[in-house]
Amino acid sequence: MAKPTGFLEFDRQNLTYAPVEERVKHYKEFSIQLTDEDLNKQAARCMDCGIPFCHATGCPVVNRIPEFNDLVYQGRWEEASANLHSTNNFPEFTGRICPAPCEASCTLNINDDAVTIKNIEYQIVEKAYENGWVKPIIADKKTGKKVAIIGSGPSGMASAQQLARAGHDVTLFEKDEKIGGLMRYGIPDFKFEKNVIDRRMEQMEAEGVTFQSGVCVGKDISVRYLQKTFDAVLLCMGAGQPRDLPVEGRDADGVYFAMEFLGKNNQVVGGEITDAEQIRADGKNVIVIGGGDTGSDCVGTSIRHGANSVTQFELLPQPPDAKRNEATPWPLWPQIMRTSTSHKEGCERRWCINTRKLVKDADGNVSELHGVEVEWSKDERGAWKMTEKEGSEFVQKADLVLLAMGFVHVVHPGLVEDFGFELDHRGNIKVDKSCMTTKEGVFACGDAVDGASLVVRAIAKGRMAAHQIDKWLMGETTLPVR
Ligand SMILES: Cc1cc2nc3c(=O)[nH]c(=O)nc-3n(C[C@H](O)[C@H](O)[C@H](O)COP(=O)(O)OP(=O)(O)OC[C@H]3O[C@@H](n4cnc5c(N)ncnc54)[C@H](O)[C@@H]3O)c2cc1C
Ligand code: SF4
Incomplete structure (x- = not known):
């Protein structure tokens, strides 16, 4: 436990923001982060509850929140970063734009203010980048299996990173010019600057992921080509049909x-x-x-x-x-x-x-x-x-x-109709428990399956799909389910 009396001694300290009249003149992020000393006090507020609801039911990627709070409190930042990255491929995405369901389920939030979990997450990963701790994790050996992923939003990126680390040859296709999905072309820069995606892409390239942007699958390349060339296909196309x-x-x-x-x-x-x-x-x-x-x-x-x-x-x-x-x-x-x-x-x-x-x-x-x-x-x-x-x-x-x-479902014309698999009652791609569609070897996850949701859920589902695909390809897997 960070500090047994921390929650009694320290109040929650929220982020502050640049004044309105200044920030509306540009598109840059404008939150003002806490000093290390202040953040240490925020981490100290964590009570390390017997059942940490923040971790168990709140956070979709099941971040080990009490553990990284304790590590931050002790100043062991590099270990905090390793801990955080063990459950979340992209804490710098969620640390910026997650609505933080973890904080809603923090025990302190019953009769006090929740621990500032999201800000702690943000500062761990930004410190990791500053200190060069975010390095490529290259697979020990290659499996010789080829996986195509369609769509480079958070679900496609998370599954690509997991599968490349398991030794597969991963190609990530994206119809837009740059990768990132709605994080690139939906969420404004004043909430989420795009160099945050670019620096993660560099790490993924070094890990062996091949990015093919500007390629609309179903138009520029066919379903037949995909099925002939790859051992498994994962659709991460998002829920692009607006209401x-x-x-x-x-x-x-x-x-x-x-x-x-x-x-x-x-x-x-x-x-x-x-x-x-x-x-x-x-x-x-x-x-x-x-x-x-x-x-x-x-x-x-x-x-x-x-x-x-x-x-x-x-x-x-x-x-x-x-x-x-x-x-x-x-x-x-x-x-x-x-x-x-x-x-x-x-x-x-x-x-x-x-x-x-x-x-x-x-x-x-x-x-x-x-x-x-x-x-x-x-x-x-x-x-x-x-x-x-x-x-x-x-x-x-x-x-x-x-x-x-909002959005009604995944876009049907093109790839979804070409594959011809079943949809659910809302018009999203239907998958079984192993994330497989009604076509053998074709998997799907993220908003294309769940409907419009959140970045953190897309990351969680991308990790889950990678686990299932690795198991299907190799007969066993060491990739975590989430
Ligand atoms: C304006 C806006 C703001 C949002 N703000 C937040 C927020 O603050 N916090 C939060 O957690 N969530 C937010 N969301 C939701 C979040 O962005 C999505 O839930 C998340 O991005 C879904 O991830 P995904 O990987 O499933 O799909 P997407 O991010 O939608 O990515 C799908 C990708 O697939 C590509 N694609 C589709 N068809 C093809 C094809 N045939 N060939 C090649 N590529 C293809 C698309 O171009 C796209 O890049 C917001 C959404 C919007 C629209
Ligand atoms: S990813 Fe979201 S829910 Fe999970 S710890 Fe971070 S802010 Fe909380």
Whole structure:
């Protein structure tokens, strides 16, 4: 245990951020990390509980949290890094953008503030990079087996690294120009700078992973080629089909899916395209439809463009503004009101709003959103029912409307249809317990199987798929299940 009285002596110390007026001028990350001395006190707060729920039920990659807290407290950073990397291939990804379900299930969080697990994770891995402790781990011997992985998001990257370390020849195909999936082309740089992906890619290349970006599998190379050339195929294609808004005026100019807007912005920041090819929000009245993380990223990006106003609409009711919601008691992830750093940069948020139609001006550009407030109640069978509130209709000026209502499933045309395997009831790729699809030797994991989820879950599933593939290829495996 780090320090038996640590949780009594020290309060939780959260990260601080650069002031709003400074950070909205650029796309760089803006969190201000703790000093080693302060972080040591935060690690000291860990109680090393008999059943550490943070590790057992909270963290999807099952990080050994009490152990690395203790190592940080003792100043044994290199061992902390080894411990962290034993369960998580990319702690620098999760240390930046994980919503930290571990902290929600920290025992201290019952009647105090959780240990700052995510920040401790971030600082361990950044110190490891600073000190050159993140080195390639090269397989002792090669197996001669070839594995193709399609999609270079966190699930594809994690499985590729695990399989290369098991001695297989891994080729990672990516249709976009650069690797990283939604971490590269969805999540804005102000939350996650892209050199973080590049430096990990260098390590993976040294470990023997071959990256083939700019190759759309199913179009540039065929399913037949894949099956003839590789001993196993793993699909990590993500849940790329966005949910649409089927209302009058949807076809107006200036109405885009969030990913069109965010993807192009990240390409400009990454120097791949010019400002002129971008969707700009400068001086516009922006309406973001969808109250989740993707919507929040649209808010922060619009503000950085210099939007005149930014409003975010959500169909569901506002969650309770409390630390806990009775419907989701400890150690569950609490359904409560969350305010992101982007929200704090200046936007109006409204809940229980339904969009009835979008109106175009004479040039075909979107000019207004016609909406109505809704109420939610339960019917006699207990199912949620939405009704429009009489007299609550409103019209709001809109020059740019961004649709951020989530993703429905993996993209079907192309690779998924070419393979012709079964899908589940939601339209995602159906797999068995060994991550195999209904085609022998073809595996799938990540958002393409689970639906839109989280980076940490994608890493966990990538590790699990690598374990199953290695076992299927070799008859046994030493790769961890998670
Ligand atoms: C805007 C936004 C913000 C988010 N913010 C967060 C956050 O803060 N924290 C968090 O934990 N999660 C966040 N998420 C969710 C997270 O990014 C995803 O859950 C995660 O990236 C899924 O990983 P994946 O590997 O399954 O798929 P993806 O990351 O979606 O990667 C799939 C890859 O497959 C490629 N591909 C698809 N088809 C083909 C093909 N035929 N040939 C070759 N390549 C192909 C795609 O181009 C893509 O690169 C966010 C998502 C979005 C959209
Ligand atoms: S990966 Fe996420 S859930 Fe796991 S320890 Fe890190 S912040 Fe917590």
